[in-house]
Amino acid sequence: MALGTEAFFGEVRAAFADVAERLGLDGPGRAEVDRHLAVATYSGSGVTYNAVLGLWQGDIEIHACRATAWSECKVGVEGLALAAGVVGRRGGVTFGARSVRQLRKSLTGQVRCVELVHPLISGEPDSALRLMRAAGAREWRKPAMR
Template sequence: MIPAAKVFFEEVRAAYAVTANSLGLSGPAEDERVIPVSTYKGGGVDYQIGLDPREGTVECSVSIAKESVTLTASIEDLALATGAVELRGRISYSARNLKQLRKSLLGQAEYVRLVHPILSDSAAEDLMRQAGAREWSKNAE
């Protein structure tokens, strides 16, 4: 059974506590308007951890907002692009039960710990593009 939003938020806080504290990330901001999402922020980078109850998955996406564009990539794609990890498939996305959710959250939090220091420098935008980030242009007014 896929965990409810309340349990999801509790598990995200537990899994990301050490990582968020050591990296100086603020959060989590929690929202469940569409799907349950917890967001941590720091150094111009947003980490959104979302639970998809229909698919039974959890995924961390990374966003960087620049002057003219917002870039978003999955944590695994970014970890590969930065060289923090060498092989795809080393983390789990499953959240069909509490045990799987915890495993997935801990693995993804570890990737955040590895990637965040690399994203804090001026090469972050290039790294996001190397990771195949989706891009949204900001409207010029």
């Protein structure tokens, strides 16, 4: 098993502190999805960022999520930063979280991606969704209300 959830939530809070304040993000929301994942959330301006820790795999990934009236999109922030052209190449961030040192390094790079992409996906929904789709987002259509 990788890091415990208390260390994870503390490190996410520290990594996001300045960026969350500058971008007007609320958080951290805290949810342990199941015994395999821990999730910390930050949200604002129509975007939610989920920092997801794989408790058994020892990895971390921050997903950008955007919901509209008709769908929900989710994509990793590194892929989003690449599609937006704000980072030069894949592999610029790490995903390891088997130690506090690895977790900090991974969070630092991924939170930097959040900082770079937030202005691009927090605005007009159609252009945000186009960028997220270009980055390979997973998208779910919401069921029609009857």
